[in-house]
Every structure is written in C-alpha cells, then in structure tokens.
Amino acid sequence: MMSGEISVVIVLLDMALLVLIGPLVTGIIQKIKARLQCRQGAGVLQPYRDIRKLLRKGTVQADTASGFFRSIPVLVLAATVAAGALVPVMRAAPPVFPMGDAIMLLGLLALARFLTALGALDAGGAFGGMGASREMTIAPLVEPVLMMVVFSTALAAGTTELGALAAHRGTSWILSWRAADFLGFAAMLVLLPAETGRIPVDNPDTHLELTMLHEGMLLEHSGPGLGCMLLASHARQIVTLGLVSALFFPFGPTESAGAMGLLLGAGAFAVKILVLAGFLALVESSYAKLRLFRVPQYLGVGFVCALTALALRIL
C-alpha cells in the first residue's frame, strides 16, 4: 500500500510526463505523414523547437483585446494539464488519491475549448471569430458523443473513474470486449480526428481561412502566449489518446507495484499512443478535409455508433 504522498507524486509525475511528451506525439504524427507522402519531413522534435522559439519572443497584442486576453493561454494550458492528471498512464487501477473522473476530464477539455474560443472572440479579429463560431458548431456534436462512449463503458463497470474502469476491464482487453465495446471504439475512432483537430474535420497544417477551425482561433496569439496555446493543443491530443487507451486498452499494474511495474505500464502506454498516432497520421494522409457542412454527417456516424453502443449495454 502506497502512502498518500507517493500516490500524489505519481499522479503529478503522470501529468508532467503527458505534457512533456505531448509535442513529441505531434512530431511523430507529422513525421509519419511526411514519410507517407514520400517527404523527408521535419525531425520529431520540431514541435519542441517551435515552442522554445515562441517562448523566447515578445508578445504583440491587438488593440481591441481586453486584459483577459493575456491570461487565456495560461488558463487553457492549465485546464488541459489538469485534465491530464485524470488519465491513468502507468497504472490500470483506481488511484489512491482520487482527483476526478472521466466526466471531470471531459469538462476540463470543454473548458479549455471554451476559453480558446473566448480568447479568439476577445481579440476582435475576423478569422478568430469565424474559427470560434465553427469550433462551437462542432463542439456540441463531439462532446455528447464522447460522453456517451464513456457512459457505455462506465455502465458495465459501474464507475466513471478512469482508473477503476481500466481495472474493471482487466488487462486481457481485446478478449473481454463485448459487442458494445466494438461500437464504442468505432465511435471513438470517428471522433478522434475531430477532438484532436485533424483531417477530415480540421486541418492543423494550414491557416487558409476556408479550412481552418482551431488554427483560426490562435491567429491573434503571439510569443509565449502562442507557445502555451500550442503546448495545450499538443497536451489535449495526448490526453484524448490517453482517454481512448484507458477506456479500451488498459494495461499496467492494477495493484501497488514497484518501479518495474510502473516502467512496464509506461512502456505499454507509449506503444498504445504510438499506434493511435499512426492511425491518425494514416487517416490524415488518406482523406481530404470535409466541407464544413459535411462534418455533422461525419460526426453523425460517431453519434449513431455511440448511441447504439449505449443501447446494447442497456437492452
């Protein structure tokens, strides 16, 4: 039995780890994409370099922006990082020191999204407003579906705490999958690009006004503020991937374990994230961005899958 202090330390360690490797995952996705397109591509560490560069620069701010604008990046980053604390990384067991459950996690992500949109509107730029309005059109389609996927898994386990969910599923995951899990996972795969701001819903590589959602909201930020926003979006991506792996592929020590067990859990986590990152890169390379009006139809598939998964669990 671990003492309370140690478990807090582990949770914080998890959180720090997540934030730190967030940009790396983005870098890996970019690299895979580049190789799939027969390009050399930038190194996997490129996102770190970008952030370091931004952090060293000064800040320029629109005249129309209020004082609140300056605090937005920090708040967004804080909300996202806090969400990271709720994802079980190295363990597949309920934490000794519970901080919140999956609903809390989704709430924090939604808060970050809300703050981002608020900042974009606050700056008063046309693109920012457009990006925010688009983002807020998509969000109500994505978030309920995420909720339903979580619920469909939670119903079986009787808890919404991610660690407990993982423990309930056990580590023989794919063999213990029930019918509803397949549909829930399918819904999750459909949603992943939307939640991580990737093709076919959004395009992270471009600032063309026709295509962008998330990037549009970042246009008015600069210097360290933009660095924080970028770090937050990297963190958000890995938190989402972590949520998927906790819901569907939990792996790691269930009881108190030594350093060996934790290392094993961390290694498994890395593999799972890599596989999901590969999936995202593959989707990005093989599909075109959808017209905005087609996005609800695309997300509708996820919605129906999640609802069916829920129905399978209840009926």
Next chain:
Amino acid sequence: MAETLLWVLPLVPTATALLMLTTRDRRILSALDIGGSTVLLALTLVLVRGVASGGPRTFGVFRVDDLGLVFLLLLVVCTLAVSIYTVGWLKQAVAVGNMKGESLRSYFVLVHAFVATMVVTVLADNLGVLWIAMEGTTITSAVLIGYHGHHHGLEAAWKYIIVTTIGISFGLFGTVLIYAAAADVHAGAGAMSWSAIMAVAPRLDPGIVRIGFIFVMVGYGTKAGLAPMHLWLPDAHSQAPTPVSALLSGVLIKCALLGIIRFQTIASAACGSKFPAEVLLVFGLTSIVVATPFILAQHDLKRLLGYHSVEHVGIVALGLGFGGPVGTYGALLHVMNHGITKALAFFAAGTAIARYGSRDMRIIRGLLAVAPVGATLLMFAALSLAGVPPFSIFVSELLVLRAGIGQGHFVAIAIFLAMVVIIFAGLLHHAGAMAFGQPAATAGREAEAPSPLLGMLLLAAIMLLLGLTIPASFDGLLRRATEVIVG
C-alpha cells in the same frame, strides 16, 4: 403415380421452355406454348383425381394437398387460356411493332419459366422452397413486365422488382423466425417443412410465431398486392404485355395468398386463430378502402384493372380473416373466381386497347359497334368484377359477407359493403361508357381474331358455370381445402 406427378409437374413448363430454345419460328413457338399448357392441364387433372381418391401426397420438398390443388387448377387453366390468347395477340403486337419478331423466343421462354416458378410455389411443402420459388417469380416476371423495353415498362419493372424484393425479404425473415421456433421444438431436417411444422404447431412459442407471422404477412402481402404494400401493382399490371398482366393479376398474386394461408394455419395452431385473423382483417379492409378512390378516378383501363385486383385480394383476405368454414370456403372460391374473371378482363381490355391504340378509357368508346363479341366479353367481365348476380364473383362475395355477419364483424361488413357499392357504380360507369356510344374514327374496324376470342370464351364459360352452379367435384375439392385451413 401421384408422387411422380409432383416432380413432373414443375418440369413440364421447364421442358417446354427448353424446347422453345431450339426454334425462332413464331408458329412453332405458339404451338409449343399451347402444347405445354395443355399437357400441364391434363397432368393436373390426373393429379386432382389421384388426390381426391388417395389424399395428400409428399415427394421430397414437394407436397400436394387439396388446398394447393385449388391454386394449381387456377394456374393451369389461366396458363392454357393465356397460351391460346397469345397466338392472336402476338400476331397483332408484331404487326404494330409492340413486340419484336426476333425476340419472341425469349418472351415465350420467360413466360414458361414464370409458370414453372409458380407451379413450384403452389406445390412447395418446404417453406424455404416456397420462398425461393416466390422470389423466382419476381425475377422472371420483372423481366416480362419490362419486356416492351420502353421507358414506362422499365420504370414499372424496376419499381416492381425493388418493392417486391424488399417485401419478400421480410417474408424470408418471417420464415426464418418460424423455422427457429420449429427447430426449437422439433430439432431436425424437417423443421422447415410445412406439414412437419403443422404436426408440432401447437407447441411452438407463440411470441416468435406472432412476430414471424407479421413479417410474413408484410412480405407475401407485398407480393399479393395488399395495401399499403400494393404500390408496385397498378404500375406492373398496366405496363406488362397483356398476357403477362393476366398471369400476374389472375394467378401470381393468388400464389402469394397461398403462401399467406400456409403461414396463417401455422400461426392459428400456435397462438390461436384470433391473432392471424385480425391481421388479415386489417390488411383486407385497408386494401378495399385504399383501392376504391383510385378505381373511381382512373382513366387508364389497365391501371383500373390493377387497382381492382387490390380490392379483390382485400376481399380474399377479409374472407380468410372472418374465418370459419363459410368464410374460408368463400375466400377460396373467390380466389378461383377472381383469377378467372381478372384474366378474362385483361384479355378483353388488351384487345380493346389494341383496337383503339390507347389505354385511356375516354378514347375507348362504342366498342360494341366495332367488336361486338369482345365488347360483350368485356362487359361480362366488368359486371362480374362488380359482383352482379349470374356471375361467379357474386357467389363468393356473398359467402364472405355471410361469414362476416355470422361472426359478428358488423363494422367490417359495413365498410366492405359501402366500398363494394361505390366500386360497383364506378365500374359500371366506366364499362358502360366504353361499350356504348359512338366509336371514334381512329378505332380499328378489322374483324375480331379467332384465337383471342377462343381464350376469352374458355374463361367466360368457366366464369358463368361457377356462377350458376358449382360442380360437385369442385365443391368437394373446396370443402376439403377448407378443412386443411380450418382444421
């Protein structure tokens, strides 16, 4: 002997179709056509005699009982009449370019393939075979409906194949469910055979049989043209070549009814006769009510007859729903009567349409002056369809009515009577306007061809005979068939 006939019967039209592949000559094809139909009729009569003396026979997946024989008789009589009618009809159709001389062979082959699949539906004991043959009729007849190859024909054929295939999928699902219920009780290869299921029917799970019956009712009901699944029927019956229309309306929708009856007996035994009877009543009444306004407002002669089939299928369903010996007997008699009369009506309509070059009833005027015999037969058919006394349909409608009163279904009877009266008025108005009055200048005045008249007279004779008196042998057949259903 009778057992041998069971597998020979479906082979007769098949063999006829294969023989037809050897020639392209129209006269030889027609001769083969009539020959094949005659052989079929003769063998069926032998089979009727055999069953009357020796009871139901089984051979593999085939089985013949008195119930099937009623439908088989209707099938073979109509087929023969169609063959005779086709000779003259074809000559005219080729002359005006409606049928292409070089593609006649495929037409005849398809007609006999169509007949073969219908024979199998009637003789099938295995419910799976019943379904397969029913889908077979869809495929063969869809090609025939679109045979003229023009725009409307293909549209009707597409609508037909899509709607009935959807419907028949439901039928297969219902069959699977009933099979599941039977396999639960009677694990073994016989779980799909109707006679084997009937033997264990009281022990089947009522819940699944109920769902299965509803699926089957929607499925085979689509094929039978029961409203609201009748959408394909007026299009298909109006666009098909006339002989095919007669087969579709006279025989095919009755084959689907036989499928419904087979499942009705299972459902009655498994979950009481009340449930299937109510389902049949609802569909029957809906069909009668839905068809009425379309009959009144119709200008296209063949569409009129198509909607009329919807009404009469509804009457048969109503008779089966009222149930009891009287209602069931009436329904079976109505199957026979309507099949014969509707085939006659399509023949008469086809010759009239050929004469005027239009299917619009506002153009077909004064038929009595240009074609007295054809006009009289058309009037006879219309009067019979409307339910006027000396003709056969009057008798069966009366029996259905009496069954309804006997069972105390007064609301259903009231709706039924009201609709029949309205249709009576509408039909007589249409028929009277076509027969009397001044013929248009465009009307063809050539003499009436003998072969179509012969085909029509054959049917008209049967129609009159059944209206005046039901022969003892046929009456016995119907009574035994009623016993199969009522038990």
Next chain:
Amino acid sequence: MRAHGAGAEDPVSTEMVHAIIDDIGALLLFTMILIVAAGQVYRAIYAVAAQSLLIAIAGGVLAAATGNIDLWVIAGITLVVKAIVLPSVLHWVVRRMNVRREVEPVIPIAATLALAVVIVVMSFHLSASLGTVRQAITGNALPVGIALTLTGVLVMATRMTALTQMVGLFASENGIFFTAMAVTQGMPLIIEIGVILDVILAALVMTIMVLRVRSTVDADIADLDRLRG
C-alpha cells in the same frame, strides 16, 4: 438446446460462440451505420462487402462450433458471392456509368441515421420482450438481424440511385442470413443455396435494367417517376 454429438468435445465453448457472434453483430451494425452514412456509392459498396465478409466469418465460427459441414459451405459461398463477386459487379457498373457517384438521399442522411438508431433500439427492445425462444437463436443474432433487415429497407426507401438501392437490398439479405445461420443448426443447405442463387439472379436482372435505362434514356432508373395515380 443444441443437440450435441455423443461424447464429442466441442472445439469452442457455447459461451465463447455467443460472445463472438455478439461481437460480430456489433461490427455488422457498424458496417450498416457506414452504409447509411455513406455519401458516395463507392463507400456503400465497400461497406456492404465488409459486411458480407463478417457474415462469412460468423458462418465459419458457427460451423467450427457446431461441426456442421453445411455451414462451412454456406460461409464459403457467402464469402465468394456476396463479399467478392457482387460488390465487384456493382463497382464495375459504377465505373461504367461514370456519373452520379453521390447517393442522393430523399431525406437528409442525418435524418436517416436517426431513423437507423430508432430501428436498432426497437429491434433490441422487441427481441428482449421475447421469452425462452431466444435460446433457439445464438446470442444477439435476432435483434441484429432484424435491425440489419429493416435498416437495409430504410436505405432502399430513402435513396434515389439504383445502385444504392441494390446495396440496401444486399444489406437486408445479409441481416436475414445472419439470423438464419444463428438458428440452432442453420437452414438446410439446399435452401440457403437457393436463396443465394435468387439474390444473384435478382442482382443480375437489376444490373441489366440499370444499364438498359442508362443506354436508352440516359437517366437513372430510380429517377423515373412518370407512373402515377
């Protein structure tokens, strides 16, 4: 329920078969959702091919579990005919027609998706209300089958292009097959083969009609709507 051969050890346990059939059922529902949501004919064709493949796998699993040779044959035929040949034919027709790749729904696809959900929930509710006889059908095969059949019909009713209607038909047929396979021993082989033969013939006739209308009036057959009243 199932008649076991005397002393014969089942290669796969009954619970395991139930679980696998349920899982395949969920994947079938997923492919059905893809068919309903497909905006392009190609996607719908790929989805229905995947669906048929799953049906074939389900047949294989049930065959292994019951030791029923017939089921192996049926699974093989399903694989070849419905997962490979028919989709290829449809694909060929799309290429040959060279136009109209969109499915052209009558009502918005989102609405169709909503209806599909209603159908799925209804099917599960309906079969949950059935009593003991559910045991005669393995696992969730009955509600999944009903859902697939009805959704296939939904697709046929709400799409205006002929090819999408055909895809709906195949999906519908798949649902029936899935249920039929899961009924204790599967339907008799001869019946299943007959049913598949009918499906092939129907597809053939439909394909011919589609091509014929395209060549004569240059329209999609499902667009023709002159017959009214």
